[in-house]
Amino acid sequence: MNILEINNVSKSFSGHQALSDISFNVPEGCVYGLLGPNGAGKTTLLRIINHITAPDSGSVTFNGHSLNAEDVNDIGYLPEERGLYKKMKVGDQALFFARLKGLSKAEATRRLHEWFTRFGIMDWWGKKVEELSKGMAQKVQFIVTVLHQPKLLIFDEPFSGFDPINANLLKEEILRLRDAGSTVIFSTHNMESVEKVCDHITLIDRSHNILTGRVADIRSEAGKGRLSLTFKGDGNALAEALMPLVEKDSMRRFETADPDVMRLRLKMLPETLTSQVIDTANRLVDIESFNRDLPSMDEIFIDAVNRHNLPSLPADVTSKNSY
Amino acid sequence: MHRFLIVVQREYMERVSKKSFIISTLLMPLLMIALMLAPVLIQEATTPEAITLGVVDTSGKIFPRLQSGESVKFVEMAEVPSGTPETDDNIDGYLVITSDLITKGSVERIDLILNSTSNLKFEQEVTSQINDAIETERLLEYNINDLPKILDSVKCDVSLNIMRLDREDNDSMPTEFSAIMGIIMSMLLYFFLLLYGIQVMQSIVEEKSNRVLEVIVSSIKPTQLLTGKIAGIGLVAITQIMIWAVCLFVMSVIVLPTLLSPDMMTDIQAMQAGAQLTETADVELVSAMATITNPAFVIQLFFWLIIFLVGGFLLYASLFAAVGSAVDNIQDASQLQTVIIMPIIIAMLASTSVASAPNSAFVSWLSMIPFTSPMVMMARIPFGIPVWEVAISAVLLYISIFGAIWCAAKIYRVGIFMYGKKPSIREIVRWISYK
Numbered sequence: 001m002n003i004l005e006i007n008n009v010s011k012s013f014s015g016h017q018a019l020s021d022i023s024f025n026v027p028e029g030c031v032y033g034l035l036g037p038n039g040a041g042k043t044t045l046l047r048i049i050n051h052i053t054a055p056d057s058g059s060v061t062f063n064g065h066s067l068n069a070e071d072v073n074d075i076g077y078l079p080e081e082r083g084l085y086k087k088m089k090v091g092d093q094a095l096f097f098a099r100l101k102g103l104s105k106a107e108a109t110r111r112l113h114e115w116f117t118r119f120g121i122m123d124w125w126g127k128k129v130e131e132l133s134k135g136m137a138q139k140v141q142f143i144v145t146v147l148h149q150p151k152l153l154i155f156d157e158p159f160s161g162f163d164p165i166n167a168n169l170l171k172e173e174i175l176r177l178r179d180a181g182s183t184v185i186f187s188t189h190n191m192e193s194v195e196k197v198c199d200h201i202t203l204i205d206r207s208h209n210i211l212t213g214r215v216a217d218i219r220s221e222a223g224k225g226r227l228s229l230t231f232k233g234d235g236n237a238l239a240e241a242l243m244p245l246v247e248k249d250s251m252r253r254f255e256t257a258d259p260d261v262m263r264l265r266l267k268m269l270p271e272t273l274t275s276q277v278i279d280t281a282n283r284l285v286d287i288e289s290f291n292r293d294l295p296s297m298d299e300i301f302i303d304a305v306n307r308h309n310l311p312s313l314p315a316d317v318t319s320k321n322s323y
Numbered sequence: 324m325h326r327f328l329i330v331v332q333r334e335y336m337e338r339v340s341k342k343s344f345i346i347s348t349l350l351m352p353l354l355m356i357a358l359m360l361a362p363v364l365i366q367e368a369t370t371p372e373a374i375t376l377g378v379v380d381t382s383g384k385i386f387p388r389l390q391s392g393e394s395v396k397f398v399e400m401a402e403v404p405s406g407t408p409e410t411d412d413n414i415d416g417y418l419v420i421t422s423d424l425i426t427k428g429s430v431e432r433i434d435l436i437l438n439s440t441s442n443l444k445f446e447q448e449v450t451s452q453i454n455d456a457i458e459t460e461r462l463l464e465y466n467i468n469d470l471p472k473i474l475d476s477v478k479c480d481v482s483l484n485i486m487r488l489d490r491e492d493n494d495s496m497p498t499e500f501s502a503i504m505g506i507i508m509s510m511l512l513y514f515f516l517l518l519y520g521i522q523v524m525q526s527i528v529e530e531k532s533n534r535v536l537e538v539i540v541s542s543i544k545p546t547q548l549l550t551g552k553i554a555g556i557g558l559v560a561i562t563q564i565m566i567w568a569v570c571l572f573v574m575s576v577i578v579l580p581t582l583l584s585p586d587m588m589t590d591i592q593a594m595q596a597g598a599q600l601t602e603t604a605d606v607e608l609v610s611a612m613a614t615i616t617n618p619a620f621v622i623q624l625f626f627w628l629i630i631f632l633v634g635g636f637l638l639y640a641s642l643f644a645a646v647g648s649a650v651d652n653i654q655d656a657s658q659l660q661t662v663i664i665m666p667i668i669i670a671m672l673a674s675t676s677v678a679s680a681p682n683s684a685f686v687s688w689l690s691m692i693p694f695t696s697p698m699v700m701m702a703r704i705p706f707g708i709p710v711w712e713v714a715i716s717a718v719l720l721y722i723s724i725f726g727a728i729w730c731a732a733k734i735y736r737v738g739i740f741m742y743g744k745k746p747s748i749r750e751i752v753r754w755i756s757y758k
Contacts, residue, residue: 014757050541069544077541083534088337099329100542144538 002061003028003152003183004049009058011044018044019055020207026152026185026200031178033198033215034187035301040204042187043080046156049185050077063151073102076150080157080187082141084129091125094144101148108147115143135166142170146177153177155186159193171197191297201297203304210308215297222300225268227277228293233285235262241280245272265293326543327551334526334555339562348563351514352570355507370394371442376435376449377417379403385420388456394445395452415439420453425460498706500611502678505702508628509674511564512635512698516667519560520639523553524656527647527735536739545739546732549648553640553728560636561629568625576618583612627704627713634720635697639663641724641731645751648731648738655745662748670695674702681706691716693723730755 004026011019018041026032036042047053049060051072060067063074085093091112098108116122119139129137138161146153155174159167171193178184188194194201194215201218203211211218225247231238235253242251250267268277281287295303338344373393377400380386389397398414416437424431433453462470527549530536539548580588590609614620646659673689680686681703690699690708696716704713737754738746746754 052540072542075541077538079534079537079541081534081537083538085337085530085535086533096329096333097538097542100326100539141538 001028001064002026003063004185005061006045006049007059007061009045009048009055009060011041011048011053011055017207019048019204021058022204022207022209023058024202024209024212026183028183029178029181030183030199031174031197032183032185033194033201034185034204035189035191035194035201035297036187036204037305039206041207042204043156045204046077046079046154046185046187049152049154050075073148074151076101076145076148076153078141078145078153078155078158080160084137084141086130087128089125090127090129090132090140093129094140094147097144098147101150103148111147112143115147119143134161135163138162138166142173146173146182149182151182153182153184155184157188158186159188159190191301194297203301205305205308208308211300211304218300219294219297222303223292223294225270225272226265226293226295227268227274227290228263228265229281229290230256230261230263230288231281231285232260232262232288235264235285238264238281238284241284242266242277245269245276245280261288327547327554330543330548330551331555331558334552335558338522338556338559344559344563348566351563352567355510371444374415374437374439374441374445375413377404377414379417379419382420382422382425384422384425384460385453385456388459389452392448394442394448418449425457425464498678500614501681501705501707504624504705505677506675508624508705509671509698509702511628512632512701513667513671515560515564515632516635516639516697517664519556519636520643520663521660523556523640524643524647524660525653526552526556527644527739528650528653528656531648531739531742532652540739545736549644549732549735550728553637553644557633557636557640561633564629564632572618572621572625575621579612587612624704627717628701630717631697631701631720634717634724637724638693638697638720638727639667641727645731645734645738648735649741649746649751649754651742651745659748659751666694667698670698673699677702677706681708691719693720696720733757 002025006022006024006026009019009022010017022041022045034042034045044053048055049062049067051067051069062071088096094112095105095108098112099105103111113122116125121136121139124132124136124140129140132140145155153174158170158174162170174184174186174197186198198215200214201212202209213221239251239253246266246268252265254263254265256263266277268274278287278290281290371394373391373396375396375398377398378386378389379400379402386397386399391397400414400417403419404417416435416439418433418435420433424433435449459474462474467473530539543551580591583591587609591613642663643660646656646663649659650656670689673686673695676683677686677699686699686703689695690703690712697720700708700713700716733755734751737757738751
């Protein structure tokens with residue numbers, strides 16, 4: 001079942017198109033990555049999901065019904081631009097946010113004590129936020145976000161501002177929350193964390209959804225026909241011989257730590273058989289290793305954004321001329 | 324609990340539990356008293372020392388009638404000192420009075436030789452005493468029997484006890500007293516509107532620059548947050564004024580009567596009951612005291628004060644809120660803030676002119692226009708303005724509040740997500756029309 005369905009959502013601000021016709025579904029119980037360069041429209045989309053702004057067109061379905069104001073009690077949101085009241089005491093502040101999310105004072109107090117004890121920060125309760133370090137404040141912020149045990153958790157750039165140790169702690173907490181039954185959406189630039197944590201992703205670029213699906217599927221799809229081999233011998237001759245078998249300009253040669261050994265990455269033409277490549281290579285060079293080449297999410301990201309940007313340029317020109 | 328109330332509660336508790344609130348609640352009345360006493364003290368401090376004046380009175384009739392006072396000290400001298408007055412004579416100057424002066428029709432000019440600077444009060448004192456003495460002497464020349472007795476019995480000091488036909492209670496406070504009451508109340512409003520209006524603005528800017536706003540709006544609608552904030556801060560203002568009001572009420576209705584003399588209390592009660600006063604009463608003081616120790620009057624005045632205080636606060640708080648939501652930091656706010664403070668200052672200046680003409684067209688209009696009406700109307704009320712006029716002004720004020728809060732909420736909704744460039748007033752106005 002999908003906990004969240006985004007259907008043809010568009011939004012513009014005074015002439016600037018922030019989201020155009022975005023659609024995707026978030027299955028319950030997964031970790032969903034929302035990726036995209038800065039200014040792509042991720043934060044706007046997250047604000048729509050949080051019922052902070054309304055879309056110009058399209059709809060959002062939450063847990064089987066159209067998203068409404070009361071649903072915010074089932075959503076926990078950690079915005080990219082986040083902060084706490086500096087002059088307010090940590091405990092009072094956490095209670096305030098918890099009560100805004102619909103928890104009773106007694107219940108909120110009980111849960112906060114649990115979390116504070118688990119994080120070993122009970123002695124911060126009476127301190128003012130301005131007395132805490134940035135990392136400490138981030139911990140409090142995280143607790144406040146998840147305290148009301150929301151069905152859907154949304155983290156906008158959660159790792160920014162965290163040191164590696166705390167970032168790792170946060171990652172573990174996110175996975176723990178997923179295992180406890182929450183669905184997690186997070187937007188990030190950190191592609192490594194996407195590979196490790198996310199089950200599904202959607203890639204937004206310049207207001208458009210340009211790639212969506214399961215991380216495993218996306219990677220194997222992008223890796224289709226891609227090979228990587230390391231070898232000793234005449235690289236030029238090998239490249240020349242492989243030319244008719246591979247996609248134009250898909251071959252890349254890399255140095256390795258061993259000066260005699262070279263690495264070659266390529267993408268085969270659809271009709272090429274892997275055995276043809278192996279045979280050719282075997283004839284000309286001394287093969288050290290040979291394997292399928294799964295691209296990293298980084299590469300997929302950059303590749304998808306580049307592919308999206310190139311054809312759009314002439315389109316812009318024609319649309320301008322048509323006026 | 325409703326989210327709105329949670330916000331109200333936070334805004335209220337965070338403020339009233341602060342040390343600064345407690346201190347300002349205690350210090351403000353002291354400050355007010357100090358401000359009122361300051362002119363008296365300054366005058367006291369600047370009163371010049373008495374000038375010692377030697378009098379050579381060849382007529383022998385004038386000097387006995389001269390009385391030394393604060394600004395002048397008269398010393399009799401047998402003869403004109405040779406040359407300039409010396410310091411060892413212990414006099415600052417001298418004048419000569421001859422019998423000719425008493426004779427009618429002579430040149431009424433006296434040479435006063437002075438060794439130091441003169442001052443206005445000293446000169447007035449000297450001339451009026453000498454005039455009085457000469458006038459009395461001239462009257463004596465007519466040889467009227469029992470003249471001193473006659474003079475005493477014709478002395479008169481009229482004070483006006485104003486009866487208003489247009490009012491049911493057909494009496495009113497002395498004008499001077501009304502003016503003081505009016506000024507105090509419009510000053511109070513001035514302080515509150517600025518102090519608490521700016522707090523609303525600061526609070527919004529703080530949330531925005533802390534980025535705590537992004538977190539809150541995922542739980543609560545911006546409009547609820549804004550109105551909750553204004554309500555919370557407004558309640559703080561009301562709490563503060565209630566504390567003062569209770570103190571003042573206790574002072575005027577309970578403490579003040581015990582401090583006044585029993586005679587005066589009888590007069591005051593007589594006046595409150597509409598009866599005749601005893602002959603010796605100081606009418607102005609008694610009627611002033613009768614008014615401020617009258618619970619009905621105090622409560623009525625307080626009622627209007629709260630109406631206009633709350634109304635004025637809501638109006639200005641929403642304007643300050645609009646400014647706060649448009650900027651990222653308090654420095655950027657100063658320019659936009661000036662636009663809002665302007666009408667408050669105009670109202671304050673107009674209030675001080677109310678005393679000279681409480682019903683002039685200028686102040687009447689200002690007491691109807693919502694931006695200036697709270698202060699100007701409060702300055703006018705002690706002069707006895709018809710209730711319907713006050714009511715219309717209040718209704719106009721409260722209608723305009725709805726408009727102001729609606730606009731502020733629109734601006735707020737857009738403004739809180741705007742960071743970076745400081746918007747112009749035109750841009751802010753355009754935000755109102757955003758969907």
